[in-house]
Every structure is written in structure tokens, then in C-alpha cells.
Amino acid sequence: MNRLPLRTAVFLLGVATVFPMPAADDPAAPAMKPGDEARLDTMARRIDALLEEAWADRGIEPAAPATDERFLRRVSLDLIGRIPRVSEIREFLGDAAADRRRKVVERLLASREHGDYMGALWQGAFAPDIDGNAGSGVETWFARQFGDGVAYDRVARNVVLGTAKGDRDANAGLVADRTPTELAAAVSRTFLGTQIQCAECHKHPTDVWTQDDFWGFAAFFGPVTHPTTKATVQPRFLGAAAAVDSSRPAREQLAAWLASPENPWFARATVNRLWGMLFGAGIVNPVDDLGGHNPPAHAGLLDELAGFFAAGGWNHRDVLRVLTRTRAYGLSSGDGRADRLFAAMPLEPLNAVQLYNSLAVAYHAAKASPSSMQAAGRAPTAAQFLAKFRTAPGQQREYTAGIPQAIALMNGQMFDPMRVAYHEAVIASRTDPERIEALFLATVSRPPVDAELATCLEVLGRETTAAGRRLALVDIHWALVNSAEFAFSP
Amino acid sequence: MPSLSKPSRRQALRTLALSALGCSTSPFLPALAGTLADDPARRRHCILLWMTGGPSQIDTFDMKPGHANGGPFKEIATAVPGLRFSEHLPRLAAHAGSLAILRGLSTKEGDHTRASDLMHTGHLPTGPIRYPTMGASLSKALARGERDLPSFVSVSPYLPYHAGSPGFLGAAHAPLTVAALSGSGQRPDPTDGYAALTVDDAEPRPAYLARQATRLELWRTLEAGFLAEHPQAAALAAHRTVYERAIRFMTGSERALEAFDLAQEPDALRQAYGRGSFGQGCLLARRLVERGVAFVEVAMSTGSRGFPWDTHNDNFTQVARLSAELDAGWATLMTDLRQRGLLESTTILWMGEFGRTPVINAGKGRDHYPDAWSAVLAGGGIQGGAVHGRTTNDGRAVADGRIEVGDLLATLAAAVGVQPTTENLSEMGRPIKIAEGQPVTAVLA
Known part of the structure; x- marks a missing residue:
């Protein structure tokens, strides 16, 4: 099953759902309201102040700002899960606008691709043990919640309550068979951002959780028996x-408790996950x-951001708006050293x-959407590809792909048809420098520097036939x- | 190509109060003519047989006949007087003289993923240090220079429960992974009736070869600026390393890809190993060891879910079937290695992420049980026929000979002639030992 493209097609039909009309009981619909801007900016500047103070305290020199090209590549990958098109x-x-x-x-936040990408990420969090085939229900369900701008406390509530009765996707993926x-x-x-399952058999090795907590x-979520006392456990x-x-029904109480002030983890866990999505580490x-x-x-940073999220009606887009406006998010990667307190990306x-x-x-051979990769020929199905290139959870900063993945990209039949039908931006170009620039923009999201252009022109110049130049x-x-x-996000 | 640290390693070995030194002088009978036998740097090999899901110790190597927890399986005699296995491991029983059983393993983790990390690295995945999987640290210690074949190969791991990361050792020590299973447990279609264990697309195609020189020239030039801009980025260096090795693997002069062509083996031998991914994986392990690969991990990940030993329900039907597959693959591997003179230079470790509950549950299953379980060592450096550790009559606790994961990994290291206290530097510059425990000398040759 071709997961991503199919889903894209589904969303094309329902593109109006990306920005639904704000419902009366849904204060967190994604459209911006007057006054929001100031609130977002205030929070972004507050984060800047907290980090700058911490950097100064520890004598950390932040990296130089990122270039516009790198910023665009980074923010596209972070918010919609792909590099920008030419x-x-x-x-x-x-x-030329300053903003x-x-x-x-x-x-990016308004595009359907944002909801899709969030769905993929949240499936990875909720159901890391299943992939595209078995898990598409989970992914599709989360994608729709995020795409529709459902407030995040309600997303959690829907999951806990076994969700929207009659919602086939959700019931199949989220609850059934678990x-x-x-x-x-x-x-x-x-x-909640916790690993309580480690307390299933014994006290959590490092955290406070006991078997009784677990x-x-x-x-x-159902009747359970304590493994030691053999008693039926009360929720x-x-x-x-x-x-x-x-x-009263226990699940209703859990749903109400999750986003309540009595639960210290929900807001922190969520903003921390969103932070990790943008900064490579929570x-x-x-x-x-x-x-x-x-x-x-x-x-302090975690607490204030959690407070912002709770006070603003659990709108994940607002948190992402704030984070992308911070100074830290706009920094370059410096010399590539592991960052110290987000002083480099x-x-x-x-x-x-x-x-x-x-x-x-x-490999954008036609116009339109990513599904054109399928249209271009025998492109890999998304499920095949994702299975091959899947990374283990918690290793997002490591390069964990190995020899088989490198071989697939270098020599794989997967990409054969796409190689031949090279980029439309090249076809549209008239001179060799333009063609080379198009290839750079299409892949590394920036024009070539002079030395790179010279190298490429030299290689092109060796070829004497049209076929050779094309190769x-x-x-x-x-x-x-x-x-x-x-292979990297800058 | 001898490694730079060889003299100091030899010194360290001399101080090791174990008879593992035998490895450097033991006669080695090469199956491949010429080159390997002459190589003075040739060392030992290791094969990890990983039982994904957590195998039942009581239904395999620590039987409890006559106790309610023992279940319906019968014991059988083995080649070693007094040592008994499950009736479903008859061929392996014939090799008991080369096997050592550790019945006192006791660990503290019952979650598949975390326990897999624990048993592969010796540590739980908590805190800032990314501990390497044992295949990475042992292959680093055992490998002799760069070859076209990587020194660590992992066969059919079930990725969601698999701890295959080289951790702080970096991508140069990552396994070449073949026929990995992702979440849904789907595997490639079998070829000729045997499980397919090849590296997809590795055979260089004419279209690639024709342009390889130009492409590699461009590749090295065009990524140079980005690498130079970020000299401190370890992940970029890892990317470069992986690509260089992939290019060598595909087009190097040592014909590395031939190792994966199992069709070169006699059909009778392939059948003896078993047609599934575990049996064929054992055969591939032998071919890789023969070609100098230091560490091969073969995961038993048969079936639709990828973690077949997780027998919460209907334990006995499943374990009987899995034992048959295990028995065929492992016993044939023992015979094959022995006939080729490779058994005494190859140490085998059999284990999963934990054992299973002695008490049989309402669904005739057994649940996760890390408190008291078994692992088995075999082959080179191992005292065949030895048994270390004993569990209580009900199987619920270790009565004596209790060992933890660190001790097990230290024993394996010692068996292959690697000082367990050998240190590698973590990315924070902190020295980390290969294994924290004490080798179990009773099972070392």
C-alpha cells in the first residue's frame, strides 16, 4: 500500500479541512486572531532572554545566524517533512518583505502536508512498533486531528476515550488489538512523556514509578491483575x-485529568516534544x-513554554510559531559540534x-505533489522505502543508516526511472549555469558556490554529445x- | 593489516588469568585456500544467535521435570552424561560436548526493547552514554584492518526490538544489516524456496559502473564544502564512512558479495540448516566467518510478528516448532564449523532478551521473566559440557551461580580472547569497558 501518496490524495479531496471554520467550542482553531501576534512575539522574546542569560552564565558563544536558504530548508523539513521545491x-x-x-x-503550517507530517511523527510516538501497513490507521487519525486544528487537549481526550465512536481509522489503529x-x-x-512501562515488572530502574503506579x-484501559498481589487493580x-x-467511568476521569492543572506532565511533555521536533533534541x-x-x-524554559501552551488553548501551531521565531532556531550549525544549550542548530x-x-x-520529474514520484515510473512504494530507511526512536541526531541504505540510494533500482527523467527545472533552463543551479536548488536548496559551478561546468564540458551531456x-x-x-537538515 | 594496538593487546592477554591465550597459537585450518591461514593477524570470531521475544528456559535448557512449572516437554539425554535438554533439541544434544549452559542468569528488565538494549550492550538505555551493541565493540577488537566485507554483520533483526547501534563507537562499527524486519514483520519473498538474505541492489549495474568514476569524483568534490564547514560534526563523518564502505562493498576487489550467494552451497546442506531465515542465516554466518568477518548476529525472527519467542499464549506448541528450527540451524552450524576447522576459533552465544515465567498462565503461555533464566555458550574458548548456575526446583529463583548481563558479556569477550576490561572512549571522553562483569571461568576452556 502506498501510504504517503494515497494519503496525499485523500487530503487533496478534503483540502478545505486544513483551515476549518473555528467552531464555537473550539477556541484553538488555527486561524490567527488580532492580538495573537503580540502574544507570540512576547513568548519568543522571553525564550531568547532565558537562553541568552543561560549562555552568558556558562560562557557559551552562540553560533552565527543561519542563511535564508538554510533557514528555509530547515523549517520546511521540520514543519512539513520535506525540502523546499525549486x-x-x-x-x-x-x-523582499522583512517578515x-x-x-x-x-x-507551511497552513498546508495539508503539515498535518500529514505531524501524523507520521505522532504515530512514531504512539505506536513505534508498527509501520505503514499496520499503522496507517494511527497515522491517518493523528494527521487529521492536527490538520483540522483540533486543540491538543481534545486530541488526547479522543485517544483516551477510545475516540470518536464509529471512527474506523482511530478504533482500528489506536485502540483495537492493544x-x-x-x-x-x-x-x-x-x-505524559514518561516510560512507565519499565515499571511493569518491577520498580522503574531510574525514575520514581513503582509497579503499583504502572x-x-x-x-x-481495562481490567488488570497485579502480578504480585494477584488483586484486581483499581484505576x-x-x-x-x-x-x-x-x-464514575474511569476513562472519563482520566480524560479530564490529562490536561488539568493537577497533571504536571501533559503540557511539559507536549512542548518538549515540539521543541525536540524543531531543535533535534528536547x-x-x-x-x-x-x-x-x-x-x-x-x-524555567520548559515551565514557561508549558504555561504558554496551556494558557493559549493547547494550540500546537502557536508553539511552533513561537519556536520558529526564536533566535536559537535561526542560528546556524556552527562548526557542527554537538550543541551546548541550543547555542547552535x-x-x-x-x-x-x-x-x-x-x-x-x-527527483521532481513532473509538476505538482510528491505523489509525482510514483507517477514518474516504478518509484519505490512509500511503505517499502520507509521500512528500509526507518530510524530507531531516540536516535534522531545519529546517522544510523548503513551500507544497504547507501547502496539503495547509489545503485538502487528504486530510483532508476527518476534518474532518467531528471528535474523539470533543468529542462526549463537555457544555459549550463542555469541547469546546474536548478540541480543544486532541487537537492541541497541553495545555488552552487563558484568553485562548485566550475567543477560541474568542467564535467559537462568533457562531454561532446547531447546524450553525454545529459548523462x-x-x-x-x-x-x-x-x-x-x-542527507542532513542544516 | 595488523592493528596498531596489537602489542599492547597481547600484553593485556598475558595478564588475563584465563586460558584464552590458546587462541593465538591454536592451529587454524582454513576452508578458503591460502590467504586466511597465512594471515598472522587472524583472530577469533563470534556468532550471536539472538532469540527475539525471549525464549523459555524451562522448555529448552533448564528443564523442570516432575514440577508443575515444568510443562509437558520431556527431557532427553545429551552427549554429556547428566546434562539434559528438551526433547525438541535432539540434534543439538549430540553437540552438548561443545556447549556450556549458564542457568543462573538474572537481570532486571522485562520490557522487550529495553531488555534487548540491556543484553546487547550490558546497560539500560538511560543517561547520556550511548553504549555500543556487543557486536560493535567485539568486532572492533577482533577485526583486522579494513576489508571489503564489514567486520560486523547482522542477519534478519526485528528492528523495533533490536539493539544494533554502534553507539559512541560510531558508524564505522555499525553492522551491515541484511533482511531486517520492520514493524509489521514482513520479510522479502523467498527465492528457490529458501529465505532471501541478500543485500538489495548491491550488484553494481552497468549503468552505474559506466559512470562510477565521474560520479564519485563529483560526489567527493561537491560534498567537500559542507564537510569542511562542519569539521566537528561526527554524524557527517559517519555518513562519509558509510558511503565509502558501501562503495567498497559493491565494487571492491575482494568479491564481498559472493559471501551472500547461498546458492553456491549444496542443496542438501542448505536443507539441513533449514529453509527459513534462521537456518539460512546460520549458513550465511558460516560463510561470513570463513571470509574473516569477526562478528555475525543471526536473529531468529520467524513468523508474522518478528518476535517469535514471545509465547504469552500457547507456549508449548510454539516452542516445539521454534525448537525444531533452532535445532536444525544451530546443530548444522556446529557440524559445519567443526568440519571446516572453524569451530575452535568461533564462539557462539545463544540468548534472548529475557527468560519466561516458570508459572504457566491461563492461556498455556509463559510471560516475561528476567529473574532466573539461561544462556548458552559454545565453540571456541568454551569448556564444552560445562553447566554453571542452578535454579530452584520451581525455576523461580537462582539457587546458585547467579550471573548478570555484565558477567555474561565478560565471559564471551574472554572466550574470544578479548580482555573484557578493554576500554573505549565515549564521546564525552569517558573510558568505558567492553563488559563490566566478571568472566565465568568455569565455562571457559
Whole structure:
């Protein structure tokens, strides 16, 4: 099953759902309202102040700002899971407006691709054990929630309540076939940022959780028996001393508790996950291991951002708007050293979804959407590709792809038809320098520097026939697609 | 190509109060003519047979006949008097003289993913240090220079539960992974009735070869600027390393790809190993060891889910079937290695991420049980026929000979002639030992 393109097609039909009319009971619909701008800017400047103070305290010199080309590549990968198209780069660089970075963020957040990408990421959090075939229900469900701008407290509530009755996707992927202990682990990992499943058999090795905490939480999702006492366990909130009120449905109480002020984890876990999505590492890292044993890199930053998220009606887009406006997000990668307190942007290998979608852009043989990669010929199905290039959770900064993945990109039949039908931007170009620039924009999202242009012109100049020149252009494209610069988010 | 650290390593070995030194002088009978036998730097090999899901110790190597926890399986005698295995491991029983059973393993993790990390690295995945999987650290210690074939190969791992990362050792020590299973447990279609264990697309195609020189020239030139701009980025260096090795693997002069052509083997031998990915994986392991690969991990990840030993329900039907597959693959591997003179230079470790509950649950299954379980060592450096550790009659606790994961990994290291206290530097500059525990001398030759 061709997961991503199919889903894209589904969303094309329902493109109006990206910006639904704000419902009366849905204060967090994504459209911007007057006054929002000031609130977002205030939070962004607050983050700048907190980080700058911390950098000064520790004598950390932040890296230089990133170039516009790198910013566009980074923010496109982070928000919609692919590199920018040639036309998008040219439009962005040609925009003289002072707030062009802000405008591009709005465009990306409003696109259907944003919801799709969030769906892929949240499936990875909620159900890391399943991939495209088995897990498409989970991914599609989350994609629609994020795409429709459902407030995040309601997303969590829908999951806990077994979601919207009659919602086939959700019930298939989220709840059906999952035991109470699996659901407890998935919900706590995704919405509380904790690994309580480690307490299933014994006290958590590093955190405070006990077996009683785990089984008390699992009891919300079905009848469970304590492995030691053999007693039927009563549902109990994490960290609570007593079981919940047995006269009311337990799951309803859990749903209400999740985003309540009594639960210290929900807001922190979510903003931390969003931070990790943009900065390559959470304020607490790994993003699903919050707790006293694993202190945040900056506790005040995490708390204030969590407060902002809760006060603003649980709108994940607002958090992303704020984060993309911070000074830290606009920094370059410096010399590539592992960052110290977000004073440089770490170079992060593209995850499997980003790589698949970005290859579709780089091999853009026709017009339109990433699904054109399928149209171009025998392109790999998304499920095949994602299975091959999947990265382990928690290793987003490591380059974990190995020899088989490198071989697939260098020599794989997967990309054969796409190699031949090289980029439309090249076809549209009239001179060799223009053609080479198009190849660079299509792959590494920037024009070539003089030395690179000279190298490519020299290689082209060796060819005396039209066929040879065409092969040389394919070679340049091949080299760029297989370069480290293509494989990483700057 | 001897490694630079060889003299100091030899010194370290001399101080090792174990008889593992035998490895450097033991006669080696090469199956491949010439080159390997003459290589003075040739060392030992290691094969990890990884039982994804957590195999039941009571239904395999630590039987409890006469106890309610023992289940329906019967014991059988082995080649070693007094040592008994499950009736479903008859061929392996004949090799008991080369096997050492560790029945006192006791660990503290019952979650598949985390326990897989624990057993592969010796550490839980908590804290800032990314510990390397044992295949990475041991192949680093055992490998002799760069070859076209990587020194660490991992066969059919089930990725969601797999701890295959080289951690702080970096991509140069990552495994070449073949026939990995992703979340849904789907595997490539079998070829000729045997599980397919090839590296897709590795055979260089004419279209690629014709342009390879130009492409590689362009590739090195065009990525140079980005690499130079970020000299401190370890991940970029890893990317470069992986590509250089992939190019060598595809087009190097040592014909590395031939190792994966299992069709070169007699059909009778292939059948003896078993047609599935585990049996064929064992055969591939032998071919790789023969070609000098230091560490091969063969995961048993048969079936639709990828973690077949996770027998929460209907344990006995499943374990009988899995044992048959295990028995064929492993026993044939023992015979094949022995006949080629490779068994005494190859150490085998059999284990999963934990054991299974002695108490049989309502669904005739057994659940996760890290408190008291078994692992098996075999081959080079191992005292064949030895048994270390004992569990109580009900199987619920270790009565004596308790060992932890660190001890097991230290024993494996010692068996292949690697000092377990050998240190590597983590990315923070902190020295980290290959294994933290004490070798179990009773099972070392």
C-alpha cells in the first residue's frame, strides 16, 4: 500500500479541512486572531532572554545566524517533512518583505502536508512498533486531528476515550488489538512523556514509578491483575495516592485529568516534544523520558513554554510559531559540534519520512505533489522505502543508516526511472549555469558556490554529445542526492 | 593489516588469568585456500544467535521435570552424561560436548526493547552514554584492518526490538544489516524456496559502473564544502564512512558479495540448516566467518510478528516448532564449523532478551521473566559440557551461580580472547569497558 501518496490524495479531496471554520467550542482553531501576534512575539522574546542569560552564565558563544536558504530548508523539513521545491526557494528568496521567514512559517503550517507530517511523527510516538501497513490507521487519525486544528487537549481526550465512536481509522489503529498495558505505555509515552512501562515488572530502574503506579494506570484501559498481589487493580492517576472515584467511568476521569492543572506532565511533555521536533533534541532528552532522574537542560524554559501552551488553548501551531521565531532556531550549525544549550542548530539526519518526501522533490520529474514520484515510473512504494530507511526512536541526531541504505540510494533500482527523467527545472533552463543551479536548488536548496559551478561546468564540458551531456547532468544530480548535505537538515 | 594496538593487546592477554591465550597459537585450518591461514593477524570470531521475544528456559535448557512449572516437554539425554535438554533439541544434544549452559542468569528488565538494549550492550538505555551493541565493540577488537566485507554483520533483526547501534563507537562499527524486519514483520519473498538474505541492489549495474568514476569524483568534490564547514560534526563523518564502505562493498576487489550467494552451497546442506531465515542465516554466518568477518548476529525472527519467542499464549506448541528450527540451524552450524576447522576459533552465544515465567498462565503461555533464566555458550574458548548456575526446583529463583548481563558479556569477550576490561572512549571522553562483569571461568576452556 502506498501510504504517503494515497494519503496525499485523500487530503487533496478534503483540502478545505486544513483551515476549518473555528467552531464555537473550539477556541484553538488555527486561524490567527488580532492580538495573537503580540502574544507570540512576547513568548519568543522571553525564550531568547532565558537562553541568552543561560549562555552568558556558562560562557557559551552562540553560533552565527543561519542563511535564508538554510533557514528555509530547515523549517520546511521540520514543519512539513520535506525540502523546499525549486519554485518555493525562488519565491522565498525573491520576497523582499522583512517578515518573509514568518510568512513562510504560516504557509507551511497552513498546508495539508503539515498535518500529514505531524501524523507520521505522532504515530512514531504512539505506536513505534508498527509501520505503514499496520499503522496507517494511527497515522491517518493523528494527521487529521492536527490538520483540522483540533486543540491538543481534545486530541488526547479522543485517544483516551477510545475516540470518536464509529471512527474506523482511530478504533482500528489506536485502540483495537492493544492490551491495557500496551495502551497505558502508549498514552503515558505520548501524552505524559514518561516510560512507565519499565515499571511493569518491577520498580522503574531510574525514575520514581513503582509497579503499583504502572498497574494503576493500566487499569484505566481495562481490567488488570497485579502480578504480585494477584488483586484486581483499581484505576489510579500517576503519582496519586488513591484510586479514582469508582462511581464514575474511569476513562472519563482520566480524560479530564490529562490536561488539568493537577497533571504536571501533559503540557511539559507536549512542548518538549515540539521543541525536540524543531531543535533535534528536547529540553528534556529523550523527549519521552521526563522525570526527576532526567533533569531538563533549562527548567524555567520548559515551565514557561508549558504555561504558554496551556494558557493559549493547547494550540500546537502557536508553539511552533513561537519556536520558529526564536533566535536559537535561526542560528546556524556552527562548526557542527554537538550543541551546548541550543547555542547552535545540530545537524540532524533526515528521518525516513523526510527522506522519502525530499527525494520526491529532488527527483521532481513532473509538476505538482510528491505523489509525482510514483507517477514518474516504478518509484519505490512509500511503505517499502520507509521500512528500509526507518530510524530507531531516540536516535534522531545519529546517522544510523548503513551500507544497504547507501547502496539503495547509489545503485538502487528504486530510483532508476527518476534518474532518467531528471528535474523539470533543468529542462526549463537555457544555459549550463542555469541547469546546474536548478540541480543544486532541487537537492541541497541553495545555488552552487563558484568553485562548485566550475567543477560541474568542467564535467559537462568533457562531454561532446547531447546524450553525454545529459548523462553528466544526471551524474551531478546523483552526486548531490548522495551527498551529506542532502542527507542532513542544516 | 595488523592493528596498531596489537602489542599492547597481547600484553593485556598475558595478564588475563584465563586460558584464552590458546587462541593465538591454536592451529587454524582454513576452508578458503591460502590467504586466511597465512594471515598472522587472524583472530577469533563470534556468532550471536539472538532469540527475539525471549525464549523459555524451562522448555529448552533448564528443564523442570516432575514440577508443575515444568510443562509437558520431556527431557532427553545429551552427549554429556547428566546434562539434559528438551526433547525438541535432539540434534543439538549430540553437540552438548561443545556447549556450556549458564542457568543462573538474572537481570532486571522485562520490557522487550529495553531488555534487548540491556543484553546487547550490558546497560539500560538511560543517561547520556550511548553504549555500543556487543557486536560493535567485539568486532572492533577482533577485526583486522579494513576489508571489503564489514567486520560486523547482522542477519534478519526485528528492528523495533533490536539493539544494533554502534553507539559512541560510531558508524564505522555499525553492522551491515541484511533482511531486517520492520514493524509489521514482513520479510522479502523467498527465492528457490529458501529465505532471501541478500543485500538489495548491491550488484553494481552497468549503468552505474559506466559512470562510477565521474560520479564519485563529483560526489567527493561537491560534498567537500559542507564537510569542511562542519569539521566537528561526527554524524557527517559517519555518513562519509558509510558511503565509502558501501562503495567498497559493491565494487571492491575482494568479491564481498559472493559471501551472500547461498546458492553456491549444496542443496542438501542448505536443507539441513533449514529453509527459513534462521537456518539460512546460520549458513550465511558460516560463510561470513570463513571470509574473516569477526562478528555475525543471526536473529531468529520467524513468523508474522518478528518476535517469535514471545509465547504469552500457547507456549508449548510454539516452542516445539521454534525448537525444531533452532535445532536444525544451530546443530548444522556446529557440524559445519567443526568440519571446516572453524569451530575452535568461533564462539557462539545463544540468548534472548529475557527468560519466561516458570508459572504457566491461563492461556498455556509463559510471560516475561528476567529473574532466573539461561544462556548458552559454545565453540571456541568454551569448556564444552560445562553447566554453571542452578535454579530452584520451581525455576523461580537462582539457587546458585547467579550471573548478570555484565558477567555474561565478560565471559564471551574472554572466550574470544578479548580482555573484557578493554576500554573505549565515549564521546564525552569517558573510558568505558567492553563488559563490566566478571568472566565465568568455569565455562571457559
